[in-house]
Amino acid sequence: MARDQGNLLLQKQLADLNKNPVEGFSAGPIDDADIFKWEVLIYGPHDTPYEGGLFKAELNFPKEYPLRPPKMSFISEMWHPNIDKDGGVCISILHEPGDDKYGYETAAERWLPVHTVETILVSVISMLADPNDESPANVDAAKMWREQPEDFKKRVARCYFQNWISFAFWKKIAAINHMCLKISLINRRTHHICKKPLRY
Amino acid sequence: MGNCLKTPTTDDISLLRGNDSQESDPNLGPPPPYQERVPVYHPSPNVSRPANQLTEEEQIKIAKRLGLISHLPTGVYDGSVKKGKECVICMCDFVLGDSLRFLPCMHTYHKKCIDDWLMRAFICPSCMEPVDAALLTTYESS
Numbered sequence: 001m002a003r004d005q006g007n008l009l010l011q012k013q014l015a016d017l018n019k020n021p022v023e024g025f026s027a028g029p030i031d032d033a034d035i036f037k038w039e040v041l042i043y044g045p046h047d048t049p050y051e052g053g054l055f056k057a058e059l060n061f062p063k064e065y066p067l068r069p070p071k072m073s074f075i076s077e078m079w080h081p082n083i084d085k086d087g088g089v090c091i092s093i094l095h096e097p098g099d100d101k102y103g104y105e106t107a108a109e110r111w112l113p114v115h116t117v118e119t120i121l122v123s124v125i126s127m128l129a130d131p132n133d134e135s136p137a138n139v140d141a142a143k144m145w146r147e148q149p150e151d152f153k154k155r156v157a158r159c160y161f162q163n164w165i166s167f168a169f170w171k172k173i174a175a176i177n178h179m180c181l182k183i184s185l186i187n188r189r190t191h192h193i194c195k196k197p198l199r200y
Numbered sequence: 201m202g203n204c205l206k207t208p209t210t211d212d213i214s215l216l217r218g219n220d221s222q223e224s225d226p227n228l229g230p231p232p233p234y235q236e237r238v239p240v241y242h243p244s245p246n247v248s249r250p251a252n253q254l255t256e257e258e259q260i261k262i263a264k265r266l267g268l269i270s271h272l273p274t275g276v277y278d279g280s281v282k283k284g285k286e287c288v289i290c291m292c293d294f295v296l297g298d299s300l301r302f303l304p305c306m307h308t309y310h311k312k313c314i315d316d317w318l319m320r321a322f323i324c325p326s327c328m329e330p331v332d333a334a335l336l337t338t339y340e341s342s
Contacts, residue, residue: 097245108323113325
């Protein structure tokens with residue numbers, strides 16, 4: 001029963017995202033047979049060290065979705081105070097719901113069943129722009145972000161340069177489109193390219 | 201003072217018969233252990249336990265929660281816009297005859313959707329208002 005509800009909800013969100021793509025990311029299930037595993041491409045937000053980068057991540061929804069949060073982890077290499085070294089995203093809205101007796105986080109800061117793929121990714125993008133270094137998942141990144149901002153920028157650039165190599169084909173598309181890399185374009189082409197081989 | 205425990209003689213005979221049949225059929229294994237579907241509760245984040253394994257503290261917390269939820273008003277969707285049009289948990293529009301639950305902050309959900317949620321966290325998913333605090337203020341004002 002719970003699985004059916006999650007399934008319906010995710011199908012609905014997929015249809016909504018295909019109809020009205022949101023700027024800044026592109027998302028869809030990895031395999032049409034399993035709606036509970038999504039792949040996400042996030043475009044590095046403007047005026048941040050991540051600008052110009054493309055970052056691939058996965059969202060794994062539990063069968064109890066929307067009562068429990070999905071787990072999000074970056075597949076691409078990432079350097080960020082709130083992303084652990086294995087790529088796991090650590091933000092309060094993805095923490096299990098309820099009141100913990102230690103009062104570490106209030107129920108209102110934690111997961112809510114009204115969150116969707118869109119609201120989660122919007123939060124993650126704003127986390128990229130504005131890290132929370134008070135509760136870091138990657139202490140080294142947090143320290144560098146606070147104390148050596150220039151080194152931090154370089155470290156991030158090194159990250160997404162590596163990502164760019166693996167996304168080399170995106171560059172080709174960008175060149176064809178007069179170097180105008182807009183996420184709307186990626187949105188339109190992502191699934192097409194992933195499913196069919198490129199023909200020149 | 202009458203004795204409520206009636207033991208008709210026919211019962212005794214059936215018991216004896218039952219014993220006989222078991223003895224005569226050695227292939228029949230022992231009866232399967234008695235199993236009951238025990239509900240699973242989520243007393244705090246990252247903790248999920250079947251009802252029979254809860255600590256005393258957790259039992260009290262859950263009993264209180266169940267009591268408070270049962271005091272929240274319910275109703276049936278009759279098409280009036282005042283009650284909202286959509287349940288934001290399942291993102292489905294209300295259909296005539298759906299069971300609804302009204303929270304003190306005036307947000308409305310499907311009874312099934314919100315009851316499951318309130319057992320995990322006692323806040324309104326829309327406005328994040330703690331339901332117990334909101335209940336108190338409605339009692340005070342009325």
